[in-house]
Amino acid sequence: MSLVDRRIGLLFFVFAMLLASAFARALYLGTIKGDNLARAANTQQNATEVVPPRRGSILDRRGVELAVSEPASDISVTPYLVKQPARTARRLAPLLQQPEDEVLEKLTREKTGFVYLKRELPSDRAEKIRKLALPGIALAPSESREYPRQWLGSQVLGMVGTDNAGLSGIEAERNRLLTGKPGLRRSVRDALGEDLEVRDVTPAKPGKDLTLTIDAQIQDRAETVLHDLGAKFSPKGASAVVLDPRTNEVLAMANWPQVDANAPGQAPESAQRNLATNFTYEPGSTFKAFTVAAAVEDKTVTPEETFNLAPTIQVADRTIGESHDRGPATLSTKEILAQSSNVGAVTIGLKMGAKRFDEWTRRFGFGTPTGVDLPGEERGLVLPLEKYSGSTMGNLPIGQGQSVTQMQMATAYSAIANGGVLRPARVLKAVDGAALPEPKGKRVISARTAREVRGMLEGVFAPGGTAAEVEIPGYSLAGKTGTANKFDTELGEYSKEKYTASFVGFAPAKSPKLLISVMVDEPKGEFYGAQVAAPAFGKIASFALPYLKIAPR
Numbered sequence: 001m002s003l004v005d006r007r008i009g010l011l012f013f014v015f016a017m018l019l020a021s022a023f024a025r026a027l028y029l030g031t032i033k034g035d036n037l038a039r040a041a042n043t044q045q046n047a048t049e050v051v052p053p054r055r056g057s058i059l060d061r062r063g064v065e066l067a068v069s070e071p072a073s074d075i076s077v078t079p080y081l082v083k084q085p086a087r088t089a090r091r092l093a094p095l096l097q098q099p100e101d102e103v104l105e106k107l108t109r110e111k112t113g114f115v116y117l118k119r120e121l122p123s124d125r126a127e128k129i130r131k132l133a134l135p136g137i138a139l140a141p142s143e144s145r146e147y148p149r150q151w152l153g154s155q156v157l158g159m160v161g162t163d164n165a166g167l168s169g170i171e172a173e174r175n176r177l178l179t180g181k182p183g184l185r186r187s188v189r190d191a192l193g194e195d196l197e198v199r200d201v202t203p204a205k206p207g208k209d210l211t212l213t214i215d216a217q218i219q220d221r222a223e224t225v226l227h228d229l230g231a232k233f234s235p236k237g238a239s240a241v242v243l244d245p246r247t248n249e250v251l252a253m254a255n256w257p258q259v260d261a262n263a264p265g266q267a268p269e270s271a272q273r274n275l276a277t278n279f280t281y282e283p284g285s286t287f288k289a290f291t292v293a294a295a296v297e298d299k300t301v302t303p304e305e306t307f308n309l310a311p312t313i314q315v316a317d318r319t320i321g322e323s324h325d326r327g328p329a330t331l332s333t334k335e336i337l338a339q340s341s342n343v344g345a346v347t348i349g350l351k352m353g354a355k356r357f358d359e360w361t362r363r364f365g366f367g368t369p370t371g372v373d374l375p376g377e378e379r380g381l382v383l384p385l386e387k388y389s390g391s392t393m394g395n396l397p398i399g400q401g402q403s404v405t406q407m408q409m410a411t412a413y414s415a416i417a418n419g420g421v422l423r424p425a426r427v428l429k430a431v432d433g434a435a436l437p438e439p440k441g442k443r444v445i446s447a448r449t450a451r452e453v454r455g456m457l458e459g460v461f462a463p464g465g466t467a468a469e470v471e472i473p474g475y476s477l478a479g480k481t482g483t484a485n486k487f488d489t490e491l492g493e494y495s496k497e498k499y500t501a502s503f504v505g506f507a508p509a510k511s512p513k514l515l516i517s518v519m520v521d522e523p524k525g526e527f528y529g530a531q532v533a534a535p536a537f538g539k540i541a542s543f544a545l546p547y548l549k550i551a552p553r
Contacts, residue, residue, distance in 0.1 A: 049141070073129075074119050076115060076139075082134075149216065150261060173374055213251065215251045239274075240516065277376065277405055277406075280378050282399060285483060297360075304332055304334070371439070380402070409519075420443050461477045470534050501519075502529050
């Protein structure tokens with residue numbers, strides 16, 4: 001056999017072996033591995049994904065959008081599928097708004113087949129990434145929560161997590177209503193990964209839209225007033241509650257410091273707390289209105305009854321004086337309230353007795369949550385009757401020795417303002433446009449007693465009253481100032497440097513349609529409620545009364 005024949009034979013043998021190997025491989029793939037490969041091909045060509053539902057919007061009472069959801073995408077990577085990590089990171093970094101080295105680290109991460117690059121990326125940037133068609137990069141539909149008014153009512157609205165679940169505020173309290181139900185989408189793709197057919201197997205069911213009782217304009221004004229107050233007095237915190245005492249619909253619930261709802265992580269955790277419901281304090285003199293109201297309702301005293309008051313009063317081992325020194329005086333019940341006499345309020349409390357005082361404190365709602373539709377409401381601290389000491393009735397009638405929430409004070413004052421009915425305040429007005437029923441109330445004092453106490457509280461703004469400098473032309477006002485030393489737990493005594501200043505008032509005095517509560521925690525410089533909180537009440541009321549078209553009287 002010639003050399004040429006041998007070479008031809010060798011080539012033939014090689015080709016025969018290659019053909020046999022190819023046939024064996026095809027047989028192996030078609031039989032043993034056929035099912036697996038078919039499933040893999042089907043997976044590449046057919047995709048099933050969960051479609052998140054649109055989270056319901058949150059609106060103010062006039063339809064102003066406070067929280068909305070926008071289409072977005074979650075961007076992820078399968079690292080081992082990325083062909084050119086450095087080039088891919090360079091193209092993705094600007095769209096993800098992340099440093100290029102951080103993106104590269106995620107693209108080259110070992111021992112994992114899935115890494116999130118960005119959650120809830122806005123749809124415009126997500127679409128640019130989709131068009132790049134980068135190997136290993138996947139997009140899944142999601143949505144981002146946006147707060148168009150940014151700072152407005154952020155502690156009330158709350159926030160959501162990366163999976164669009166409510167974490168605080170209304171977002172958490174009404175999460176089930178807002179969430180909706182996810183859907184299921186199937187798509188058929190070509191060899192390049194482009195969608196050929198997209199079909200919603202189960203449509204996503206959007207969450208419900210919530211309409212709040214909040215009025216964005218009044219909320220904005222209240223927050224502006226607190227911002228100015230914060231700049232002037234540098235307190236630890238401050239809050240204001242504005243409500244309609246006839247229905248107890250909350251028109252504003254403002255907090256200072258403010259928080260950017262679109263970037264809550266930039267604010268300290270303490271600022272994210274809603275002070276109106278999640279903070280307790282000793283009310284001080286604002287509580288005297290309930291001491292007097294209870295005594296009048298019980299017929300223990302009358303508005304015109306007079307008392308000969310010494311400069312101080314001794315209760316067990318405690319000597320109680322006035323906030324400002326005075327000599328002996330004869331004051332009527334209404335003058336005691338208007339001038340915020342500590343000695344007078346304690347005298348009335350002692351005349352009523354500890355048992356009835358305790359019953360009335362609880363009847364006005366102190367010591368239990370008000371039931372306002374917000375999460376985490378504190379209950380305050382009311383001393384049990386069996387734990388009263390000899391000096392207790394020297395503290396409680398003047399608002400010391402027990403703690404309250406601002407919401408408790410606002411709702412209790414609303415009972416005086418509306419004719420004697422105590423009912424929970426509410427923040428949620430309607431769901432998907434369907435109005436919710438007003439919360440039921442219970443009568444705590446008679447309409448006559450409520451009217452008489454309102455008349456006494458008008459004296460606070462009269463000459464000699466503690467808020468005489470506050471006035472709104474054309475409107476009669478009623479209210480009460482409060483100043484309370486804070487208890488220093490480290491020293492075990494009341495601080496001489498830290499105070500809570502507060503004010504609760506309503507207008508018009510004889511037929512109230514607007515109630516405002518202001519609380520300021522540890523103001524610097526001035527600390528009396530008349531100097532710190534009462535002017536804030538006046539500024540909020542001077543805007544809200546004409547805005548709500550409440551006629552002067």
